[in-house]
Amino acid sequence: MNKTSIVMVFAFFAFIMGHSQGVFTGKVLDENNAPLPGASVVIKGSSKGVATDFDGNFQIELNSANDILLVTYLGYIPTEIATSGKTSAEIVLLPDSEKLNEVVVTALGITRAEKKIGYATQKMDVEIIEEINAPNVGNLFTGQVAGLSVSNPTGLFQKPSFSLRGKSPLIVIDGIPVETDFYDVSANNIANVNVLKGTTASALYGSRGRNGAILITTKNANVDGLEISVSHNTMVSAGFTVFPETQTEYGNGSNGKYEFWDGKDGGISDGDMIWGPKFEPGVMVSQWNSPILDNVTGETIPWWGDVYGTQYDDKSRYSRVPTPWEYHNNLKDFMETGYISSTDFSVSSKSEKGSFRLSGNYSDQKDRVPNSGLKTGGLTFKSTTNLSKSLTLDSKLSYNKVYSPTTQDTGTDQRTTCIPF
Template identity: 65%
Template sequence: MKHFIVTIGFLMMGIVLFAQKKEITGKITETNGLSLPGVSIMEKGTSNGTVSDSDGNYQIEVSENATLLFSFIGFTAKEIPLEGNTLINVVLAEDLQEIDEVIVTALGISQEKKALGYTTQEVKSETITSVNAPNLGNMLSGQVAGLTVDTKTGIFQSPDFQLRGKAPLIVIDEVPVETDFFDVSSADIENIVVLKGPTASSLYGSRGRNGAILITTKKAAQKGLDITISNSTMISAGYTVFPETQTEYGNGSNGQYEFWDGQDGGISDGDMIWGPKFSDNLEIPQWNSPIYDNVTGETIPWWGDVSGTQYDDKSRYSRVPIPWEYHNNLKDFMRTGVVSTTNFSIASKNEKASTRFSGFYQSEKGRVPTSNLKTGGLTFNGLYNLSSNFTLDAKLSFNKVYSPNYPRYGYGPKNHMYSILIWMGDDVNGQDLKDHYYIPGQEGYRQANYNYAWYNNVYFAANELNQKHDRNTVNGQVKLKWDITEDLSLQGRSSAVLKHTFEDRESPKSYLNYGDPREGDYKTWNTDQVNIDNDILLSYKKDFSDKFGLSANAGASMFYKKYQQEYNATDGLVVPWVYSLNNSLGNVKASTNYQEREIRSVFGTLSMDLLDAFFLTVTARNDWSSTLPTSNNSYFYPSVSLSTL
């Protein structure tokens, strides 16, 4: 009896505790009022938690007397008891433990963190290389306050960056670049500094108006010879998340289904996944049902519809009912993905020079059949002390990104996951789709499928449609620095990035996608791009006393970009499987795109340090753009910042 009473007591206690749960909402911001997305909010002493959304808002259900813990990388954590409140707005301040640290800012200018009147955040190389990933950009997810990284899981999908809601400029070794990060090795990265807001990156002009991500690559770190070789392999076999769909009913509508042509020529065989419920005793005519000749009694094996064949006669031919069974088509379609990465570096350093030669090769086998990606590159970095006050810094790299075939993404039948998860009923026998791409006797002309109104046979699409990407990038830069005095220096820098990309797409006959011809096609894109950056910078820095310091920079720069693309496409194919512009059914479609742009600039900065507590920075930049009318092609970028300790 006592045992029974104690049990009831515990049950009642659990009910009371459950009833005392309360919902807490609020918004998290920085000290400057900007929203902070991705902040971790935890109920102290439990595993109950959530994160703030893109606007800094959060919502969490906790115990009545709970204490909330708010934490984010680069900010000082806060611990706040509820004390009866249901609305708790939080302001997080930057962690000032490393306030005296010197970091590299815009144009390679070094400054102390405490002197900056804007927000920056640094990501060390240990963070970037701690986990292997096919793309360096994915490693920045959750590492920087205000930086939203839209990571994608498909092969050859690059992440999208939003810094406080806008796309930032990417800068590698002090030179702005355009990259998807497949041509950058994480093993070559020394550190990453994020400059937040237009004030932080005003010296980059219009290109840096949304902030900048500054990436510095490694150089020889220690005297003597240093050789490193590494290899890692990553297996991808599961899913992070995918839409939950019903698995009790197959194709059809209102519990009815019978296949004839996959375009509603049968009974609800053109759309919808609410047909008959799966049953061991149910047999229904389906896309892979044999054909029965009602006159001769003959049974003919068949896959797909019968349009345009002798069997397209319902008065004589019918489809044989076969078992109505469940198939796990997503599991059967996706294969195990493998990412293998090899890195090496040879570094040497002495009093006269330091050099580092590195390379990487990465091979990725995608989870979609036939998809794979190969990337690799070689990089040379050299720093030479030409004399006691002259240094030469040089870099040369070659990178290649190659995929013989990668999947198409986005909305519509071109997306395999879209077709399988959303519109491919589980009654469809995926193995038969895999074994029979084409209707018997129509090989190369008409795919075998369960639907001809909206979707493709996913195995046909994965194996017969091919899209290639072949990109070569050469990056060369040189910087010469002259230390005129202990306080005054002059440097000149020049860089060039040459990028050539060839892409093509081979679409088989009967392939379905919105806007694409059903007669097959062949498309090619030839793209060449040249970016040239030249600049000169005069720098002065002097501490006149322990109460006053001054630094100034003045310079000029020139940016030139040339972009040219040639596009060619057939209008259908005469002969299947012959992917050539000469095999066009109609006239070949062609277009060219040529762009040329030049920006010339002058810029300067002035920073003053008073009492090691007040820091004033003034920057100015003026650009002259070749794409604007000559009479109105100049625009000015000033900024002023004040910070105190």
């Protein structure tokens, strides 16, 4: 092998070594130089990663010499490490003060640091609850908490039901267990929602909390001085997303024949069949809204529906006058455009002596079904008085009214609640 060949071989191996995969080692420590076992080390932009051992050490095979490692650990700020020109590194993670100082509301309005709670708990995203308009604020709890299932009926004035790990949880508003269908709770009046899981909630609320609890804390004044806010939201519902597919060439009847009399096969195939005469111009058929003809006097009587049990239930004297045979999309014609219109206001003030917040809400819901709607309104007053440096007095008065002129299941419904705290 001559000199030129030797130089080419060394250059080839140098090229391979520069572009081959390498192993990167390191150690992850906290701010006190203590090892962090179980820290996640992932190659940025890929799913390839490892976890540190009990001593905080890790070893990962790189995809290229320019890979960037993303190091994360619960309660600490994520850190990125460039591997270019390195084979190892010692990584120090700093605490995330915002995460460590987060607090949750437990019982009777008491707040505790989330990291110090010894039982399962989870907060909901209140911003989603405020931004989205829904017929019932309980509908917005769907998918917010692991283990909490929300059943949302589609009918107006039907309340959602909750199942926390297969059991019905206790509902608590501002530290007071309540029975509510959430129609009297305004989304813009909720400060936070916290879910207590497991039997530990029974230690806070007795046997009623053995299945867990949903804790709702309403807003109070949090800005020094006077603050006034007004909001309005309108959501329009066009109806069903998808209608069932049906044939539209033939009407009621069978074998191309149909004549309505009583809807119970008293006529010609006027039972539950949809293969009657074809819809064509000029076709005349006796239908459910056809007038009744008195064959003796020649009188025509306007009529809708069957004649069973009436004086006209006599084919020897009466008959139905044929009317134009036309297609009608009854379901689409029946449904109307629904809407939800909500208006909220609040007046709050805070000073060294205490704070107060007066809020009100009014919601007008019109269902897709004609002549059905729901109106809700309420006023809430909440105050905190600082009696001394170590003693405060909290008070709350809530008035709510729910009115529905014609609900589909129960007819007229009107409820008024006044809850002092």
